[in-house]
Amino acid sequence: MKKVILILAVFAASLMGANAYEKRDLLQRSATEAEVKASLVMNQKWVPYPAYSDRNGWDNLLGDYRDNIIKTGEKCLDYKWEVVKASQYLEFEKSGSRDIMEKPNNRNSTAFGKLLMAELAEGKGRFLTDIMDGVFYFCEQTTWAESAHLVRFQKSGRAIPDYRTDVLELKQGGLAQMLSWTYYFLHDQLDKIDPIISMRLRHELQKRELDPFINRTDFWWMAWKESPTVFVNNWNPWCNANALLCYMLLENDRDKLAKAVYKSMISVDRYLNYVKADGACEEGATYWGHAFGKLFDYLSELQMITGGKVSLFNNKLVKDMGEFVAKSYIGNGYAVNFADASAHVSNYMALV
Incomplete structure (x- = not known):
């Protein structure tokens, strides 16, 4: 019995360490707002796709999928x-x-x-x-x-x-x-x-x-009033990724774009501060695509718009977050199940 109690105590202590809130501010420490402003790739020159008029570019990009895409649109x-x-x-x-x-x-x-x-x-x-x-x-x-x-x-x-x-x-x-x-x-x-x-x-x-x-600043997902007790979930990287891409495609004033980019960095930092040191998705494995997957979208956008100045893809926490989807998979289409996520993971099977 004493051995069981000791094991539980050690397990609880490890969880407390893993669950500790940490004010990392990884993005803000990567660059100041002035540095972000100076690094911005303006006038949509960051876009990785061909121009509409570049027919050879689109043919090469879509390859064998081109005809099916057109047929689907015809419907x-x-x-x-x-x-x-x-x-x-x-x-x-x-x-x-x-x-x-x-x-x-x-x-x-x-x-x-x-x-x-x-x-x-x-x-x-x-x-x-x-x-x-x-x-x-x-x-x-x-x-x-x-x-x-x-x-x-x-x-x-x-x-x-x-x-x-x-x-x-x-x-x-x-x-x-x-x-x-x-x-x-x-x-x-x-x-x-x-x-x-x-x-x-x-x-x-x-x-x-x-x-x-x-x-x-009053949308809860922005986590503007940061606190170790404030719950921050997949909405944060998801909504920030949406907003950042819209700014990148539409705003060509350097001052305004820099302000929006840096505001998104502050907000996403508060999500990264909330994520625990083990890189696990607290919402469960089937939320990975909506949480860490959307964080990948956001970080990819941020890297493009800053010409690589701000990038976290070599950060250990971010790597652990990316690997969580594979580590949680236990076979036969199932993952370790917790929170409100489904145990069945068919929606991300292609990723593991």
Whole structure:
């Protein structure tokens, strides 16, 4: 019995060490805001993809996937954009169902993504009319956020979109990213139809993503009020990755871009400070793609926009975080299960 107690005591002590909050501030110690500003790769010269007009570049990039991408986009030609009704947003309050609102919303964004990729793959303008309609559809939406998240972020506490508030959350930020890429690649082509299309899109991206990110600190995922007791999860690297990429694609003022980049670094540092020394994902293995996977996205973006000045890919903690997904796998499609994550890991099997 004494041996069992001793073992448990040693185990508890090891957990306390592994769980200790540590104010590492890895990103801020990598560069000051002034150094970040000086290192910025401006005017989207960091983009690793071909220009829209570079047909050979896209053919080489997509290779054997090109024809399938175009065929997939063809299935969405003349797509009927689904209106997400007020009653569908409010359904979350009535029954707790997210699907009523999210399913039509997801069908719209999925169709748009297929159309966008098909146009980039083919480059003949065949998909531009549907892309234009999609751009206007999204611009006319009151919000890009989901009903379950609106309840938490809006002052009203309601699930119906409040036109007075722009919410930064997961789904909204993902769509903002896709629309930012749309603006980057296709604004010249859309201007040939009517300049108001890309002008409106740029306006909405500024209002719905860039301005709230730089002007607000009250979104809980920003972890602006840092404390060892503050819980910071996958939302932090995910939302910061969304915002940073939008700034990288849209903002060409060095001062403004530097301010946004450094603000994201401060916020993500607070996530890295929260992650324990063993590099484990406290949310469970099946959250790895949403947590550490999104951190990889963020750090990749940061490395590109600073020309390699700020990079943590050789940091031991970051390496341990990356390896966690493999170390937690126990075979036959299962991982060590804890927190609220599923034990079944089919969604990241390809990564291990």
